[in-house]
Amino acid sequence: MSARVKIGIIGLGYWGKNLLRNLNELNVLAIACDCDKNIIKARKKEFPGLKYTSSVSEALNNPQIKGVVIATPAATHYEIAKRALEAGKDVFVEKPLALNIKQGKELAALAKARKKILMVGHI
Numbered sequence: 001m002s003a004r005v006k007i008g009i010i011g012l013g014y015w016g017k018n019l020l021r022n023l024n025e026l027n028v029l030a031i032a033c034d035c036d037k038n039i040i041k042a043r044k045k046e047f048p049g050l051k052y053t054s055s056v057s058e059a060l061n062n063p064q065i066k067g068v069v070i071a072t073p074a075a076t077h078y079e080i081a082k083r084a085l086e087a088g089k090d091v092f093v094e095k096p097l098a099l100n101i102k103q104g105k106e107l108a109a110l111a112k113a114r115k116k117i118l119m120v121g122h123i
Helices: 016-025 037-046 056-060 074-086 101-114
Strands: 006-010 029-033 065-070 090-094 118-121
Touching: 006 016, 006 056, 016 029, 016 037, 016 065, 029 056, 056 065, 056 074, 065 074, 074 090, 074 101, 101 118
Parallel strands: 006 029, 006 065, 065 090, 090 118
Antiparallel strands: none
């Protein structure tokens, strides 16, 4: 049996808590990240067996993590998605991908150039 791909999640707040729950049930999480230590504290109570960090860099620099899920405020999507793609990660980002078309096109071009998956979540 092959090893499961490991995923990191960045953003554990409003919508991220739902994605965290689902990814945890799939047993694919390597790390869960949020800049708000109070949110991390709350999630640790719900999901005590996970590794948590407040450092986006720690999640992106981990070579075991093949992809990241981004569920942060919309204004941060572009920057974090770009950093993730540059770090060689596949990316799932909650909508919107970016706040303008130029940024969205840049992310799409970067994903294509790096041969990485870039997906946008939408209900």
